[in-house]
Amino acid sequence: MDDQARLAEHFDRTRGHLRAVAVRMLGSADEADDAVQETWLRACRAGSGSVRNPTAWLTTITGRVCLDMLRSRSRRREDFADPADLDMPAPHEESADPADEVVLADSVGLALLVVLDTLGPAERAAFVLHDLFAVPFDEIAVIVDRSPAAAKKLASRARRRVRGTAGVPSSGLAGQRAVVDAFLAASRAGDLDGLLAVLAPDVVRRADPFALRGQPTAPAQVRGARAVAEETRANARRARFARTALVDGAVGAVVAPRGRLLFVLAIAVTGDRITSIDVIGDPARLKRVRLGLADVP
Incomplete structure (x- = not known):
């Protein structure tokens, strides 16, 4: 040979x-x-x-x-x-x-x-x-x-x-991760009760104009657990591409079809409930977000 x-x-x-x-x-x-x-x-x-x-x-x-x-x-x-x-x-x-x-x-x-x-x-x-x-x-x-x-x-x-650099102790990070994981799981399943279980009653969802492309009737801000849960359930196709990640030191999520970044979800967690979700799609803002792995391989 x-x-x-x-x-x-x-x-x-x-x-x-x-x-x-x-x-x-x-x-x-x-x-x-x-x-x-x-x-x-x-x-x-x-x-x-x-x-x-x-x-x-x-x-x-x-x-x-x-x-x-x-x-x-x-x-x-x-x-x-x-x-x-x-x-x-x-x-x-x-x-x-x-x-x-x-x-x-x-x-x-x-x-x-x-x-x-x-x-x-x-x-x-x-x-x-x-x-x-x-x-x-x-x-x-x-x-x-x-x-x-x-x-x-x-x-x-x-x-x-x-x-990445976590902004809270590891025990607090684990708690955040559990809540965000539960939110994403319920989002993918379209589970309204599961979403309500992890959303604070006065939770607010904010989104910049880039994050709302393709959704001309979606408001920039949604307030209240049921309203946020119903909107999240209606966007289940986005959730299948969402994965937990460190977002500016806290556990949030990235939405990334085939690994290509589309949105970042900056999620605030208090206790065992989500109090706010900021959906960032503006490329200029995305470049300023500090991302890291919630779990390092």
């Missing part, structure tokens, strides 16, 4: 791993497929005759390809997702690919993709490769064109941003 045939065989065996790396680095299944294809082309041009660890070598190439794509994306900076995305089928309905299910439908996966999108390209690469795939820092250093020590600092800085 010649070198090219051996390379093709090994590439086929590691394709799933390379795609998983690319999906997490890019946050897009389609772009990940493009990155894996480019990895194959670059590997063919370079040749693998003297490579001792083909998996590590291919992972390095994939990392470089993804980093180039992230840098290109940051230069042209794409707009936030459009509310029309909410009419897409849920991920489990549109694809049977297990990798898509894990990354795009899993609750931590969606929130993670949103938070990763707040990182710079080199930070994102260092965090994903080291923390999610255990790639050594000396290999990451080659990808990001830094020293191993600098690569370690990139990952450490990214890790702090991914975790």
